[in-house]
Amino acid sequence: MQWNAWNPPRRYTRSSMPSVSAPATATANPNLAASIARPRLRLPSRERRGMFKGKNVAVVIPAKDEELTIGSVVVSFAGEECVDRVIVVDNNCVDGTAQRARDATAEIVVESRPGYGSAITAGLNHAFATGSEIAIVTEADGSFAARDIWKLLHYVDDGQLILGTRTTRQMVEQAANMDLTMRLGNLAMAKLLEFMWWWPNEPRLTDVGCTYRALEAKTWGTLRDSLTETGPAFSPEMTARACALGMRVVEIPVQYGARLGGVSKHSGNFRGAARTALSMLRTIFRVRWQTLSRSPGER
Numbered sequence: 001m002q003w004n005a006w007n008p009p010r011r012y013t014r015s016s017m018p019s020v021s022a023p024a025t026a027t028a029n030p031n032l033a034a035s036i037a038r039p040r041l042r043l044p045s046r047e048r049r050g051m052f053k054g055k056n057v058a059v060v061i062p063a064k065d066e067e068l069t070i071g072s073v074v075v076s077f078a079g080e081e082c083v084d085r086v087i088v089v090d091n092n093c094v095d096g097t098a099q100r101a102r103d104a105t106a107e108i109v110v111e112s113r114p115g116y117g118s119a120i121t122a123g124l125n126h127a128f129a130t131g132s133e134i135a136i137v138t139e140a141d142g143s144f145a146a147r148d149i150w151k152l153l154h155y156v157d158d159g160q161l162i163l164g165t166r167t168t169r170q171m172v173e174q175a176a177n178m179d180l181t182m183r184l185g186n187l188a189m190a191k192l193l194e195f196m197w198w199w200p201n202e203p204r205l206t207d208v209g210c211t212y213r214a215l216e217a218k219t220w221g222t223l224r225d226s227l228t229e230t231g232p233a234f235s236p237e238m239t240a241r242a243c244a245l246g247m248r249v250v251e252i253p254v255q256y257g258a259r260l261g262g263v264s265k266h267s268g269n270f271r272g273a274a275r276t277a278l279s280m281l282r283t284i285f286r287v288r289w290q291t292l293s294r295s296p297g298e299r
Contacts, residue, residue, distance in 0.1 A: 050084030062119030068261030117234025
């Protein structure tokens, strides 16, 4: 049978999948049940489980009090054939997030420095320092589909930073945290970033705040020391730094659904969303100014 990377054979729940007990509020959520029951994609027989094109793949999940969702999210991503390990970063959680992630077979990394960016940095450092060659970063709230990991991975050979975008309307659930204002705001800032680094890279960007992304160890090694943001502005900072360094940045539409539980820490209300947007905007201008201030040989 000929393997087609875009239309691979499907399989359903595996008997070897770890069982996870979830709170009643989570098990009553139909979206949660649907996410667990989603069919899984399979690798061709020549590939060993936990690898993609011979490279070890880690999924990094920053988490801050996501007890309701983390177990099912870990199970969902661990169920993809290409995933070797799932790493959950406990960013000062005060609930049962770490234990539920551990019960679902995730590795736990504790990061005491508060902030989304701090958690992702700790997770990526751990993943690449312990043997992973490709890392996928995703959310702990269940808003991203595990099966979309394949979209990102298939472009790793074509780019150095592969980003998801949540601005494709046909792929955003009605209840997702991506209303018209959020979509237009992300699009506007993405186009600003695109314009600032148009030459010579000519990136095509539509979303500055999407966590879902893939990168290899060598990309992280190049970017790591230049990243200083500890909060939600970490995502656009990583994209801006990659563009400033002349990296190939590729954006792929991904499905974006409603949270399976809890409330967004950064955009759950208007004030939080506005604060996050201003932080991202300042970061984009800061990186651009720093790039222009350097001599051509330092850029």
